[in-house]
Structures are given as structure tokens and as C-alpha cells.
Amino acid sequence: MPVASALSADELDQLAEEAAERGEPTAGAAELVAVVDEGRLADPQDDVIALGLAAELLFQAEDLAGSLALTDRTADAHRAHGSAPDLVLMFRARLLFLLDRADEAMAELTPLRPLLTSDPDAAAEIAEALVAGGRGDTAHEWLTSAVDEARAALPETDELDEAGELATEIMYALVTARHAVRHELGLPHDSLDEMAEELEAAAEEEHRAELTAALSGPVLFFTATEFDRLAERLPDVAESCGPTWDDHRADIERILAMVVEAGITTARGIVPGSADELAALVAGRGDDPVDDVAYDYAEELADRGVGVPWPPARNDACWCGSGAKYKKCCLPRSRQGD
Template identity: 40%
Template sequence: MPTKDVLTSADIAELRRSALGMADPLGVAAELADAVEQNRLADPDDAGGALTLAAEIAEIRGKPDAALRYAERALAAYPSGEDPLAGFARALRARALFQAGGREDDALAELTALRPFLLVQPDAPAYVSAALDAAGRSSVAETWLSEAVDTLLGGRATAAGASTQAITAVPAVEVGPAESPGVLFFLLQQRHRVRRNLNLPHDRHDDLADRLETQLVRRAGDRNGGEPDLLFWPRAEFDRLLAAHAELTGTYGPDWDAHRARLEKELVRLAATGQVGLGVLSATVAGLDGFAGRRDGDPSDRETRAGYARELAARPAARIAWPPERNDACWCGSGLKYKKDCLPRSRS
């Protein structure tokens, strides 16, 4: 990244979207830290966010010592420990402690201190569970998320090993507005993800997660005339899709280039919110039509496609991780390098 005299909030936001795809991500992290140290931020209040981004880059690139330094500086820069971004910085600090070796107790103590945030901050379920997942503590994440869900619902978790017949009815809970669905929604979604990865049986709270997601998808579609999803149609499948379901042109794009650009931009947007472990789900027309047939649904219906996406998400082979390294093959399967193909599409 070329050195700039002053980094604006827009510059930092752009780096959050693109830093990992650059030739020298660690250099970007160092530049961010230097900009804070040298008072080269247009808005001094951006210091915490800039250093948190530096810590995130270093942790992802396997440099726990640098990540730890940046995270601790970020925490000192935030005016309040209750700031949601401060919580993310603390989770990054815990991840770096796990990576560093010999400091697992310190890392777990840091995350334990963040447990109350699960009940009040929508982003907390994602960054706390991601830190525990990265350390091989997914079972701990499942316990914490389950207890938080029970606290918010005021109920008792389904007993382990309970039969389907013994599971109580799904509570009557409504999701919030599509742009701000609320803490419970994010808790349930993260718990559902963790339990799926642990191969745990579907329970009543998983049913509730599915139901609230369906509500949210419907509301987002009503608001936007369609919903962004992460179903990826490889080139041949994309042609088959539009031939069989021309009405989906508005959802997935008029051509394959537009389809890939939409996905790349959505992934960049999600990454900018702090989400990790992103990827797309490789879809087939036969798979979508088969799912719709089993559920007596319509392939063009967004709820049917959301259900198909959930089915694919349970199959590790269907998931394509994102982002690749800048010089690696592009995630779309074109055979070109990422930097020459889909990476630039996020900026078009």
C-alpha cells in the first residue's frame, strides 16, 4: 500500500475490504499502526479501529506476537471497554494468545470476560465463537451460546440426547427489522452454525434459528425486491440456471461476470462487518430442483433457495473458502489468479 500523509476513515474502510488481497498484508498492518503512532489519522477516533484491523491482519497471517501488540494498543485507544469494536479487539487478543502457545488460560479468561456481551451486542456471538473455534474449543462456544439463548428466551435448553418427540414447541419469537434483527437472532444463528459443525442433532433452538432466518429473508426480499445469498453457480451451471429459471436473472445477474461480481461485493461487505470464515456454496440446478421437489417448493422462491443454501452449508465439499491469496487461483474456478479476476470486481 502506498504510504499516505493522512489516512481518512474512507481509506481505513477500503483497507478493511481489500487488505488481505494485497501483495503485502502485513505491511498494510504496519502502515496502519505507524499512522496511529505518527498521528496521521484524519480522525483520531479511528485509532482503535485502525489498530484492530492491524491485529486482525496479523492474526490471520499467523503472526500472533504482532497481533497481540496491535490488539493491546487498540484496546488502549478505545474510549470505553463497552465499545463493540473493543470487544472484537479483545477477541483478537484472545486468538493471538491461543496461537502464541502456553497462554491458553489467559486467552480463555479474556473470552470469559466477554461472555456478558453475548446478551447485549449483536456482533459478540460471531467474534466470541470464532475465537473459540479457532482454538479448537467449539464445544465451549456451543455451551456459552446455548446458555445465552436460554437466558434471553427465559427457557431451559433441550436436554442432550432428547428424542424428537420430546422436544418442546418452538417459542413464538419474532425477528427484528431486516437491517437490525437483534441479539437473539445472531445468537441463534451462531449456535446453529457451531452445532452443525460439531455434528450435534437438530433441536428446538435450531428450529427457531431456521424460522427466524426465514422471516429475515422474507423481510429483506420484501424491502429490496430480492435477497443477496451466497449460492455460487459455476459457469456451466449458471447457463443451465437461467435457461431453466429465467426469472432468477434479477437475483443472480444477467451473465456470469455479473454473478461473480455480486458475490465478491457481498463477501467484501460481510468481511467489513467483522465476519470471518466466509465462503460461497457451489450450487447445481439439479440440486436446487431436487430440493424444491422434496419440499414441494418453487426453485424461484427465495425461501426455497435459502433452504437449499442451508442444506449445502452442511456439506463441507460444497463450500468454497474466501478470500484466496492474491496470487492463488480465483475462487470462481476460472483458472485465473484472484488478483486478475474476481478481486477487482469488488471495486467495479
Template identity: 40%
Template structure:
């Protein structure tokens, strides 16, 4: 990406690749400079991507500790946004986090408080607002907000899942309830809080999702290598960078299920795991695949290059052997993908990219 001729237009996929490269780089400054050049020179294939490009540049600046630049870039992204303010939740949360990190806590927390109603209407807001509050050292406040939002959503279900046109009350959304229950339950365990009645609701929702999984009512992510261990636990095969490169070189057809690049593979894997967590699967694991082993596994069966389901069988074999890495890691721990970057700044962030 670096050294790209100035006439080239840059797609969102290429922006994603730049962000992933910045995460891995010891010094992401050259990547940030290239990204800013792309923005300033109008080299985005889709002009509507400018807000995303600015957010990405702001995040890289934040990772580097250049909070003033990060704030400036975030404000540029918000100023040029084409969508209404209520649809700018993530960049507003990012701006709030940076403000708190700069010591402007009143401004930052005021911004987050303005976003708080989204917890009862937007499943994605449940994720990024919890993460932002924790990054601002306000995990207890996050638990309070999630609790209150969950009670609001539960009340809507008790009222018959209706929309009140007169007072503008939103209808109950099962996806919001599941997101709130999962995030709140997970956060309370991190805080070592005793289970309460809403934790019981979270467990009930998880059990219902598990029953749906057992009866085939829940669609599985279309990724090979997924196998049930005991009905409550799943393992997903992923390919570390070196293994991925070797495997896709030897078996190019596999790119349709692993992803065309390692960055895509990591993103797809993270999203698949998040989807299972949303469905209530409580024990998720990752196990690293070996290119040499899976190629030998396929060769022993005299299969053709189009017999991609053999990768699933290979995954079942690994699952039967047990072990693996539990997902998700702690936000401050190294990412599961082996990038040597903190999870919160690597695949957790990658999964949010649309």
C-alpha cells in the first residue's frame, strides 16, 4: 500500500488492509501518513468512505498516543458525516473516549450520556458503548447503564412488543435484548458481582438459543471447520498467518471459505464467533490449523480441489483432540490471531468494520 501512485483510487477493502497493517506495524506512522494523503488528495474510490477513513486515521493516532491529532480527525469525520447524528454513534463514542483520555472528562462523559439511549435500540451500540466506558475506567457505570437499558427493553416485551406512536416508545427488539443480556452478564462476571435476576434472564436466553441450535433453527456462519463439542461448546479452526499463506497458495479454491486474504480470514473468524455468542453459545474455542496437516488429510482421501467440505472434517478431527484457545480473550490480552497486538486494538476492532 505504501508508495501507491497518487492516481490510484482506494477502496474500503484497501482501507481495511491499511488499518490491519497499522495494527501489526512497529511504527504505523508511515501508514498513517499515506492514509492522510489518500484523504487529502481525494483518492477514495467511494467519497462516502471519507468518514470511515478519518475514523481509521483517528484510531491509529490514538494507538500512537497522539490524542490531539486523534481528536481533530474524529471531529473532521463527524463534521463531514452524511448520516444524521443518531446514526453516528461509533465515531461519537470514539470522540468521547479521546476527550476523557485528554482529561476533558466532563465533555467526554456528556457525549457518552447523550449516546446512552442507543443502548435500548441498537445492538451494536451495546458493544461499543460498553467497550468505551471500560476504556474510560468506568466499568461499574457501564454495568449500571446496561442494567437500566435491559430493564427498559424487558418492559417493552412485557407490554406486548408494541410501538407507542404517541410517546415515540420503540418496539422491543430481540437482538437488542440478547446483546444487552450477553454484555451485561459478561461484564458482571469481570466485576465479580453476584448473579441477580437479570443474570438469570441472560442464562435463560442462552438456553433458548442453545435449544434452537439443537433443533436446527439457527443458521450457522458459512465457515468450514466449525464443530460441536458437547452441545454447549464450539470450536472454530483458524489459520495463523504463515499457515494461511501456505494453504491458500497450495489450494487457491479454499479462499472462498477462508477469505481471500489473512485479514479477511481474521475478520470472518471474529464475526463468526461473535455471531455464535449472540446466539447464546457460552463456550467458544479457537484451534490453529496446520496447512501441511490438512493438505495431507485431503491427499489421503484422494479428493479434488473442489471438495472443500474436507476442511470441515479436518476441523472435526482437531475438535475431537480437545484443547484450543478460549474466545474471547480479555480486551487487554494479546489477540488470538497471533498479531502480538492487544485484542481490543486488533480483531475486536476488526469485527466492527462494515
């Protein structure tokens, strides 16, 4: 008899994301709550993740009362594990404001205010809650005084120890949240806003560089025959890069379309792999994560020069080896599931 396997934190994220993409946030929330209630968590401490995601989904579904109830459950779960529910309470305050329970919202937020200068996640959450309650002025006042306080903690050198890194991160969170609030209030740029925009641009550039690094490697591909073989030799790998060959092809087409959209020109294309070769490498590398082995295998294939250029011309044979024209084969796959 098949038994539903326990879900990891990543799988919970995926479940929530897919429900949101399908436009079924309420069903997704119910599913996540069921996972908790039926004890189907790989790690029981992940109930805070499942319940928190469910609360967000109900928020998306505009079921504010339902979201509030789940937020309370999430906060209780945090307390049961001995962890602080601070961020959950900030979200709870936002819900209370939206439910016209402003006094309760302020009672929730006020004791959390000191976190602005100690927790880098606090600034955006607190600001969003206050702005949702029409209290942009309060948000502005809190953030500005927190900036003054945080400035004193900033390190004077560029060589950051752990405390210095945290202080910098908090400063970034404060000035960017303050910048957003000031735009919301229609205030003109001041010198901190200039700084915020410079920092935001730098973070954007860093993000792009990371994305480039992640996407510019060769993409491992299995032809139809090799994919069947992969399902025999390494069923878990076939499952995660499929589960079907069509899914596999569609994923690759989508990844490469994304690379092009991000303006990354250094991508090294698609490398067709052999299921037997990969299985032999996996077997030879003992406890190494299969993902790492697959990554190295793709690099090795690229070094052998077996890459397939992408994209083909619309009327040329498709890169996947199906024999069909690209425009009738994988090109339209990139647009499925949008």
C-alpha cells in the first residue's frame, strides 16, 4: 500500500508556490494544514514553516480572518519550540490593521519596535504593517530614529567582523524600508534616500552576478532514450529532473529562456548526458550529493565539447533530438505553465 511520504521544508515551499501559481491559494493552505495535522512533516519543527506558508496563502486569497487564525497557530508553534514568533507577530499586526483592529495592531507592534535595530528582517515587516494601517508617518518616524541609532553601531573600517556585517545589514534594511515609506508618503529624496538607491542598485548588481554564475553553467540534458535509462538507473534523479521526459525538456527550455531574458550571454548551452556514465560517477563518489556529481558531470561534458547550441532557428530541428522543428517542439514548451 502506498504511504504518502513525509515532506521536507523545500517540498512545503514548493507546494505553496505551486498552489499560488495554479491560482488556488485556499486549497494550498488547506493542504499545508493537513500535512501538519496528519503528522506528515519530515521534521516536526517545520510546522512553523507549513503554517506560516498557509497563513500567507490565505492572505493572498484575501481571507484575512482565516489568515489571522493560522498566524496565531504559527506563533503558538514557535513558542512550543522555544523560538521567538516576532516576524509572525509583525505579519499578525498587518492583518489586524487590515481588519480595522488598529489598537490591537499597535499593541502588537510597539513592543517589537526595538527589533528594528537588532533584526535585519524587522524593518520591512514593521513598515509594511504600519503602512497597511495608514500609519506611514509612524513608520517614517520609527525608521528614521532607528537609522540614527543604527548609524552609531556601524563599523568604521571596511573589514567586517560578524557584528560589523550584521550592523551593515540592519542599516541596509532600515534605509531601504525608509526609502519605500517616503515614496509612499510622497516625500522628496533626502541624502539617506540617495544612499538607499545606491545600495539597492549595488544589491541588484550582486543578485545579477549570482544569477549569472548559477545559470551560465552547461545544462545537463537526457535524450528520450537516455531519459528512460535514467529512470531505471537513477530513479530519484529522473524524478527530480522530470518526472517525464516532456517535463525535462520544458524545464530546460524555460531555464534557457530565462538566461536570455536576464541578458546573460556567457551561457554554455545544453550538454547531452549518458545515464550509465552518470550512474557510474554517482556510484564512484560515495556520499557526495547527486546534484554535485551531476553538476561536475555537466562541466566535464562541456569540456569534451559535446554542447548543443541553443536556441536553434525556428524552422531547424529541435535541440532535444525529437526530429521535429523547434517552433513545433520545445519552443512552445517554454510558455507552458505560465
